[in-house]
Amino acid sequence: MRSAPFWAIASVVELVLGENASVAERSRLAALRGLFPPRTAPVIVPVCAAAAAVVGLALAQGGASHLAGPAAALLLAATLAEAFPVPIERVAAGATSFANVFIATAAVVYGWRTAVLIGAGSMLAVELYRRTPAVRIAYNSALYALAAAAAGLGVEPLPDRFKTGLLASLCFYAVDVILLAAVLARIRSERYVSVARSFFLSTLSPFVVMAAVTGVLVQLWRQSPWWSLLLAPPLVAIGMHQRSLLETVRRQRELDTLKDEFIAVISHELRTPLASVYGAAVTLEERDLDNEMRWRLLGVIRRESARLATVVNDVLWASRLEAKKTRSEPEWCDTALLVSEAVARAAELSPENVSIVAEADSVVARVDPAQLRMVLANLIDNAVKYSPQGGTVDVRVEQSNGHIRFLVSDEGIGVPEAERERIFDKFIRLDPEMSRGIGGTGLGLYICRELVGQMGGRIWVSANQPRGSTFAFEIPAEEGGAEA
Numbered sequence: 001m002r003s004a005p006f007w008a009i010a011s012v013v014e015l016v017l018g019e020n021a022s023v024a025e026r027s028r029l030a031a032l033r034g035l036f037p038p039r040t041a042p043v044i045v046p047v048c049a050a051a052a053a054v055v056g057l058a059l060a061q062g063g064a065s066h067l068a069g070p071a072a073a074l075l076l077a078a079t080l081a082e083a084f085p086v087p088i089e090r091v092a093a094g095a096t097s098f099a100n101v102f103i104a105t106a107a108v109v110y111g112w113r114t115a116v117l118i119g120a121g122s123m124l125a126v127e128l129y130r131r132t133p134a135v136r137i138a139y140n141s142a143l144y145a146l147a148a149a150a151a152g153l154g155v156e157p158l159p160d161r162f163k164t165g166l167l168a169s170l171c172f173y174a175v176d177v178i179l180l181a182a183v184l185a186r187i188r189s190e191r192y193v194s195v196a197r198s199f200f201l202s203t204l205s206p207f208v209v210m211a212a213v214t215g216v217l218v219q220l221w222r223q224s225p226w227w228s229l230l231l232a233p234p235l236v237a238i239g240m241h242q243r244s245l246l247e248t249v250r251r252q253r254e255l256d257t258l259k260d261e262f263i264a265v266i267s268h269e270l271r272t273p274l275a276s277v278y279g280a281a282v283t284l285e286e287r288d289l290d291n292e293m294r295w296r297l298l299g300v301i302r303r304e305s306a307r308l309a310t311v312v313n314d315v316l317w318a319s320r321l322e323a324k325k326t327r328s329e330p331e332w333c334d335t336a337l338l339v340s341e342a343v344a345r346a347a348e349l350s351p352e353n354v355s356i357v358a359e360a361d362s363v364v365a366r367v368d369p370a371q372l373r374m375v376l377a378n379l380i381d382n383a384v385k386y387s388p389q390g391g392t393v394d395v396r397v398e399q400s401n402g403h404i405r406f407l408v409s410d411e412g413i414g415v416p417e418a419e420r421e422r423i424f425d426k427f428i429r430l431d432p433e434m435s436r437g438i439g440g441t442g443l444g445l446y447i448c449r450e451l452v453g454q455m456g457g458r459i460w461v462s463a464n465q466p467r468g469s470t471f472a473f474e475i476p477a478e479e480g481g482a483e484a
């Protein structure tokens with residue numbers, strides 16, 4: 001999650017300014033010309049110039065003197081808050097910094113000069129650490145400097161008892177959003193008023209929270225800066241909770257999208273074989289078919305119904321695994337026998353250009369045969385399915401270091417290295433648009449991983465030489481049970 005300066009430097013600003021930097025790298029001339037995103041210079045130049053003047057004045061008038069005392073703690077807190085922004089749902093930039101709480105407090109307690117230095121200093125430190133492009137560093141720091149100045153000057157004429165922190169917070173907020181909206185309106189070529197309105201609306205509720213926190217901090221700070229430390233645990237806890245909540249929401253949304261895709265895929269996966277079975281059955285009803293045609297049609301029905309059964313089976317297994325309703329019923333089995341059964345079943349349905357060979361010594365293991373069959377069937381089916389140009393699928397069983405290792409190698413399209421972890425997740429298909437015309441539900445490898453896990457083993461994929469992939473899984477060979 002990227003951070004934003006106070007409230008919401010929307011990612012679009014980052015994007016445009018970021019692009020600007022890459023232009024700058026190309027040539028110095030382009031860098032000079034492209035220093036400001038198109039149309040934003042009339043906003044960025046005066047904002048930065050005004051901020052430079054304000055910072056200069058603050059330094060000249062001794063704003064830094066307080067930083068030798070407890071105000072340094074506010075600078076540190078603002079910098080940390082800026083470095084670890086809190087994600088807030090519905091705030092456009094994704095993450096909101098609490099730095100304004102500490103800057104507004106400084107404005108109330110130490111005056112605008114110190115607040116300006118804390119505002120600009122905290123942003124400068126974080127942006128320099130992040131190595132953001134120079135224009136962005138300047139603009140974001142300027143925004144904080146001017147907002148901090150507004151916060152301090154806004155409360156200066158008030159008598160002390162009215163300096164609660166609320167007005168300072170409001171001034172900071174208003175200046176920040178007004179200037180931010182000015183840049184965004186230019187970048188998006190939108191009306192200033194509508195950009196500003198949407199900003200104010202989307203950030204109003206977090207603003208109320210932060211203004212209230214500022215009020216509390218100001219009161220505590222006045223009693224003693226030490227008392228303010230009491231605010232740290234709840235603020236940190238809220239920040240961490242908010243982060244984990246947003247991460248959960250993000251994952252949930254990702255899963256929802258995958259489920260939507262899954263529904264589209266599964267409808268296709270069910271409809272296609274059904275249509276073939278129906279078509280073949282209707283044609284078979286005609287009496288004047290020769291024998292060869294009858295056998296061909298029967299073959300179609302057999303293949304397509306097996307495909308249907310596989311899809312339905314995958315969905316059932318996945319839902320049982322999800323509901324944790326799969327119970328392992330281990331028994332002593334000859335793994336070589338299970339392998340040869342799986343190979344024979346797959347060979348019946350595989351296209352002519354794919355040959356499946358098995359090389360398995362007789363290894364007896366204590367496993368649930370239904371689960372092992374399911375894993376083998378899925379891996380062999382995939383090996384055949386993802387070998388559209390044909391080739392050999394090689395199934396082997398080996399024994400090593402107290403484990404039984406099963407290997408299914410193919411000469412097919414292979415799995416890119418970057419995807420070798422992800423493909424075992426639920427609903428993940430590397431080609432969801434089916435541009436290669438290979439169907440599937442994205443459940444097979446998820447089921448394999450879960451079942452192998454239940455057997456106490458692990459599964460992985462590596463590249464096969466010279467092409468294709470090798471899926472391997474190993475399960476523990478029980479003491480005294482396994483024999484070569």
Ligand code: ADP
Nearest residue numbers: 382383386414423429430440441442443444445
């Ligand atoms: P699917 O029903 O899509 O085959 P799986 O969970 O079995 O679902 O596989 C997930 C994805 O992993 C597939 O969509 C495919 O992109 C990739 N994949 C699986 N097996 C192979 C293989 N043997 N060769 C190449 N890619 C594979």
